[in-house]
Amino acid sequence: MPYATAAAWKSVLYARAAAQPELLAQASHALLGGAPDDGQVAEVLDLATIAWVDREGWTLVERAVADGALPPEAARWAHEARAGLWVVEQWMGADVRVRNLATDEAEVVHAPGMEADLPPRAVLRAWLLPVAQTRVFSGSPDTWGPMGVIARMDLLAQWRTTPEPALLDRLATLRAAFRRQREEREAFIAHMGADLVTWTDSAAMERAFAELVNVMLNHARFPSLGGRTRAEAWRAAKGEDPKVIQVRLGGDLAGPGRHGIVYDSVEGVHVLPHLADVLDHLAGRGFHPDAVRAYVADPGVTALPFRRAVAADPGATARLAAVLGVADGPLDTLLAPHKDADAPRAPSVLPDFDD
Numbered sequence: 042m043p044y045a046t047a048a049a050w051k052s053v054l055y056a057r058a059a060a061q062p063e064l065l066a067q068a069s070h071a072l073l074g075g076a077p078d079d080g081q082v083a084e085v086l087d088l089a090t091i092a093w094v095d096r097e098g099w100t101l102v103e104r105a106v107a108d109g110a111l112p113p114e115a116a117r118w119a120h121e122a123r124a125g126l127w128v129v130e131q132w133m134g135a136d137v138r139v140r141n142l143a144t145d146e147a148e149v150v151h152a153p154g155m156e157a158d159l160p161p162r163a164v165l166r167a168w169l170l171p172v173a174q175t176r177v178f179s180g181s182p183d184t185w186g187p188m189g190v191i192a193r194m195d196l197l198a199q200w201r202t203t204p205e206p207a208l209l210d211r212l213a214t215l216r217a218a219f220r221r222q223r224e225e226r227e228a229f230i231a232h233m234g235a236d237l238v239t240w241t242d243s244a245a246m247e248r249a250f251a252e253l254v255n256v257m258l259n260h261a262r263f264p265s266l267g268g269r270t271r272a273e274a275w276r277a278a279k280g281e282d283p284k285v286i287q288v289r290l291g292g293d294l295a296g297p298g299r300h301g302i303v304y305d306s307v308e309g310v311h312v313l314p315h316l317a318d319v320l321d322h323l324a325g326r327g328f329h330p331d332a333v334r335a336y337v338a339d340p341g342v343t344a345l346p347f348r349r350a351v352a353a354d355p356g357a358t359a360r361l362a363a364v365l366g367v368a369d370g371p372l373d374t375l376l377a378p379h380k381d382a383d384a385p386r387a388p389s390v391l392p393d394f395d396d
Contacts, residue, residue: 043151043172047179050115054090054102057110061089064101068093071208083180087168091118092212096386097307098219114173119216120265121171122179123148124209126200128193129163132156136175139165142197143206151175162187164196218388220265222309225390228261229253229304237349239301239317243290246300250312251288257391258286275394283394308345309389316346322364323350323357333364337379344380347372 058065068089069077077085090101100119105111123146127139135153140146148169152159155178159165167182185196200206230236232253240246258271266274275283293314294300301316313319319336321327336342350357351372362369369375373382 043175043177046172047170047177050102050111050118051086051090051179053105053110055086057101057105058086058089061101064089064093064095072205074204087124087179088208088212091122091168091170092124092209092216094212094215094219098215098222098386098388100216117171120220123169123176124167125206126197127165127167127169127182128188129159129161129165131161139169142193143201148176151177158184160187162189164188164193166200215388217265218390221263222388222390223306224263224265225257225261226304226306226309228257228263229310229391232256232261233302236304236306237301239299239320241299243295243297243300246294247288247290250290250302254286254288254392258283258394271393286392286394288392303345303349305345308343308386310391311343311345311389313342313346319346320350320353323347323360324354325356325360330364333361337361337365337376343384344372344376344382347376 065085066076069075069081069085072085072088073081092100094100095104099107102111102118103116106113106116123141125144126142127148128142130138130140130147132138133149135151136149137152137155137159138147138149141148142164150169159182164185165182166184168179169176170179188196226236233249238249240249260270262268262270269277272283289295290300290312294312296314298315299317300312300314301320303311303313303316305311313336315329315332315335318327318329318332322329322333336346347357347361350361358372358375359369361372361375365375367375376382
């Protein structure tokens, strides 16, 4: 039944993608450089629903799971589906073992009735989707007849001249980074008690930040690592203990002030000097216009602290407008001359072990 399950899930995803023409256009342009022809629609749909990452770090399949349109196990597609060029190695009943030409990873795919189309040494271009305890092909793979090693390497070299392999790698990296960010934020909140924390002096913040990094690397366990800590995953991969990270705050963070950290669900971790002063001014609890102006002028500070202030108190826009010497208005309008609202939002996580 795995193919019936995959078909049902894809039906839900394809319908959702069809209702988002901008998403499909972006995916098609990135993959093909333009609109797909009739034979390319399915591959654009697979890219858009399984691999494409929206501005908040989610794939369409993850969105469908989150709102209940698909069961939780469908979320595996965002992180366990594999795409690329594969060579057929061996049939084992209704299952076939294939090997990725680029990475050399082997996978077993349930493919009943496809023996004649996929003889040993044949090459295929396909998505492999995890369903239950196996994998299935997404649709009908593009196939080439049996090839020797040199012919396969030539085909791989040709494929690498297309946008697809780099695009798949970039999106896979982005999905993994946003997944880490979401898991890490949960651990941050569990340890710190909130996703926004400020301190009264830099020494206290440095101690707390060092403890936080230690917890994240040596104690917190993450689903994406199979329930292991980062230190345990490092030892398993490297065969050695990781180097100890020495946490030191520099720049404005090392000086006097009420600095803080925000671990946002979209923008990730931001370590910000004088954060408490800025938030107090925008909340009407203090008077720190210079700190607010510095945030507005600093290209390294996004709109995040301002959005947090407005979410807590809509009157923050009037206080920001007063600092800027302009009329009150929506936050995006006030910040438009200073911040790029359309800038890509890259994941931002806490420090990791150094190689």
